[in-house]
Amino acid sequence: MKKFAAKAASALCAFGLGMALTASVQAATDEAIIERIKPAGSVCVQGDDSCGGAAAAAPASSGGARSGEEIYTGKCAACHASGVLGAPKFGTNEMQLRLDEKGMETLLSHAINGFNAMPPRGTCADCSDDEIQAAIDHMLK
Template identity: 35%
Template sequence: MSDAHNEQQSAIKTPKQLLAAVAGFFLLTVIGIILLVQFVTAQKLTGAGTDSQSPEAIAERLSPVANAGFTFKDASGPKVLQSGEAVYTATCVACHGAGMAGAPKFGDAGSWSARLAQGYDTVLKHAIEGLRAMPAKGGNPDLDDVEVARAVVYIANASGGKFKEPEVPAPAAAADGAAAPAQEATK
């Protein structure tokens, strides 16, 4: 048998090539270390010589996240009712603007005529409770029934309807406050 199978082939065949390969390896290692040190020290360090301990920088770090442009809504305050157009723009336009999932398109008198023939109360009931693919209140449970009614009137009137803008009920607190003096007078 021949020893031809046991011969190993290598890219390094001479001592000069071995010396060049070892030198190249060390050179690449040194360059890698230098680049790593540059990367780590390139960022501005905080501490002595920086303004990280100035009163302004400390106040900025300690300021509430809410000061970064968030708007708070007072849940206990009186609700400001939106107009029909605002409700349509914020909630209803997603489906009624393009006629998604069988929704009648805004301003299309032909697709709204059968619905408007059922009357205001039926259309409003369907808007508040939902019907087929339409969720209750258009998917926005935060809407008040008056806001939904305003949106129904806005959409229906733009599509050939002649519905009247709904009356806004008096606030419950004012009604309770007016009823209290009347009860005291009867005592």
């Protein structure tokens, strides 16, 4: 009977230990799942004081207006360097021919509002009208 009681006690201990480990593993798994699916951040709307003093957004450009060359190199050259989808190529007389044909006001309007394959403002959504004009002037040099 003592052998049976000892075996029963061992089995009961093993069972209890197994249950404790299973609960521990399950808790760790639940924590991992919660960590993995938690939101990456939160949205703070301007004027909402419950955001914990979120910093004000930085201005888009702190250095003032960019030069026409900077705009062309960073935004326009992707299409105008090689003439993608009929874009007038930089370094040729294509832009001057279009200027002579349509006038500066029309070229500027097309650059700002889009025309044919060119989207509005090309690929420079943060460019001012003056920066678009400067990029056109640079392309006409």
